[in-house]
Amino acid sequence: MSTLKDVAEHAGVSISTASRVINGKEYVSEETRQKVAQAIRELDYQPNLIAQSLVKGRETRQLGLLVYDISNSYFAEITMAFEAIAYQHDYTVILCNTAEGTRTLKYLDMFIQRQIDGVALIGSPLGQEEIRRLQILLQRGVPVVMAREKGWFANPLADILGNQSGIVEFDTVEGCRMAIDYLVSRGHRRIGGLFTVERNCLWDDPRARGFRQALEDNGIEIDDNLIISDLKTSQAGGFxxxxxxxxxxxxxxxxxxxxxxxxxxxxxxxREQGIRVPDDLSIVSMDDTEDSLYTNPPLTSVRIPRREQGEFMAEYLLARIRGKTPPSCYSLPVYLALRQSVGNVPSKNVLTKNVP
Amino acid sequence: MSTLKDVAEHAGVSISTASRVINGKEYVSEETRQKVAQAIRELDYQPNLIAQSLVKGRETRQLGLLVYDISNSYFAEITMAFEAIAYQHDYTVILCNTAEGTRTLKYLDMFIQRQIDGVALIGSPLGQEEIRRLQILLQRGVPVVMAREKGWFANPLADILGNQSGIVEFDTVEGCRMAIDYLVSRGHRRIGGLFTVERNCLWDDPRARGFRQALEDNGIEIDDNLIISDLKTSQAGGFxxxxxxxxxxxxxxxxxxxxxxxxxxxxxxxREQGIRVPDDLSIVSMDDTEDSLYTNPPLTSVRIPRREQGEFMAEYLLARIRGKTPPSCYSLPVYLALRQSVGNVPSKNVLTKNVP
DNA sequence: ATTGGCATTGCAAACGTTACCAGAAAATCC
DNA sequence: GGATTTTCTGGTAACGTTTGCAATGCCAAT
Incomplete structure (x- = not known):
């Protein structure tokens, strides 16, 4: 495992000169440049990034990505887009899956210790201590960017880190409105909601708030019996x-x-209960992952620009690292992808017939 | 951003002593231990892992993970399991999505430069140059582990890296046999195949070979008209x-x-063509991702132990890093998850009636 | 011939840590 | 009480780079 010193000796020059060749600096004669290049090839030399980082201060060319659950294709797509941009700029991504909760804090500490160049947060819940670590990072000049849904009632994070960190958001409330308005336009007025949020903070969630608000704006009153909460985020949960x-x-x-x-x-x-969608019951959803195209029937779903989100997050960090001042907030548009899971309200309600 | 030196000065001790406290070494009096601990707290000190790595030689506590496509939940689940084990042992995962092909080589170089402690490969195709990099890594004592399907006709990788690197595999050919045998047991003899592999190297692929072999063993001859190849790995491809x-x-x-x-x-x-599954047509699949439980009808699919695979890969690397000698190959069992997408062969073929 | 400027090179100090070694102080033994 | 061990502490050399500064040599201009 050869070092710069080996290269220098092999080429018969000093370490500094060899270093200059590697970094393509000026003031090196063509002749020595050739000699060093030769030595590098012969020794299979690869510079030690650890040593480089140490001497350059913070410049590890690593970005930390905290993501709630990579096995969920929603997050996976954001992750992939983020990683692609990082790759293009010769940055490396440290992947951190935070699902289990207590992991976030340890990861943030690790980011500090690893002298990471930037941090991206996607869907990981943050507590008091976590925010403190983020503040330490920001204070040290490490940029932080987070994915967010517009419309959180109270967002301690944004309040505290607000303009120091970047935000890439989309207007969930507006997305919900589109979905509900569409249902209403097809004649529906008894509309149920399936939420993964906990009951006692249900209305903090922008999707739930959007749902509620859109119903109210359509003059439909909320019926608690139609609202299911605390579901696990999985197909089983939905089932x-x-x-x-x-x-x-x-x-x-x-x-x-x-x-x-x-x-x-x-x-x-x-399907299990013999209820036909959309004839007996209509369903709208959010995310518009590729899966929604291939369900039976294909899902009408609110499209959320995941790829763009991941890309903007990476680009924000890279811009900040370069000392530029990118916009502190990117708002991305959502729209409703119309497919076959929504139909007109059935003339007589078929579900009731199934009641024993 | 405080350093060990700051801590030492703040506590009124030497750098060496401070270092000893941090690393929990013996030969430090309780009194000074307290003083240093206090200083660490007051200064919010976090050790610089970059500097630690440099002095300790290779020990960056980072693992490189090359994965073909994280947005595919098959890979995502392996990734998640891998990352979880790494986290448990205080290792960090560098995520590399290789889909686009030429990225692999650059990533491997990066691994060398970053003095990474171990490399895991999941589904990334490897060329001549890539193998050379892997050999350099192995030669430097960096362990390499790869996910593999048993039954590749010729596997240059295994031939070259074979016993130096670890392998976590499952018996795809056996899985295919289970699937086909099951179809045959339900009376099917005209069985089609949908493959993502390229036509001209179709029979190199273990899934295709398993398909073919199982058919032949059941005395069914291969009909080229029933074999579709070169599909894109996506729902659209299947469609x-x-x-x-x-x-x-x-x-x-x-x-x-x-x-x-x-x-x-x-x-x-x-569905598009009005063909009922499983009444008119039966479908078996491989992977048994969570999705397969919630399709209409739920898919009969060969279960591949993804989580275990990711975990074993991480554990292999960690064992090697610790200087142990874990088994060089883990073979994981597969089995057929029976669900509703397979039925008996229809008494008269319904498909033909649709021909104009 | 002397000077100034410029291209090219090497030396040495840093970056933040660990680890070896050598003292000093304290504790133990005969 | 002296010799020997044990516990504690600080100095210093690494690890592999980059970088500012000084030194060299060369050429043209005075």
């Missing part, structure tokens, strides 16, 4: 949630699902 | 592939899909 909804209330004609995985589970439950 | 198959041959009663995404696309095509 169980839909079952619960059908048990609590057989007269709803449409369902708003928190995201595509939930919707897929809900579809499976409908 | 198009199924369309092509139905066009080429209307008398097949069952289909073997390369993996779940392909199967999901195929299901969508069937």
């Amino acid at each position: 169980l949630g839909m079952g619960q909804l059908l048990q609590q209330s057989r007269d709803c004609t449409a369902v708003f699902a928190y995201n595509d995985v939930i919707a897929i589970g809900a579809l499976a439950q409908c | 198009l592939g199924m369309g092509q198959l139905l066009q080429q041959s209307r008398d097949c009663t069952a289909v073997f899909a390369y993996n779940d995404v392909i199967a999901i696309g195929a299901l969508a095509q069937c």
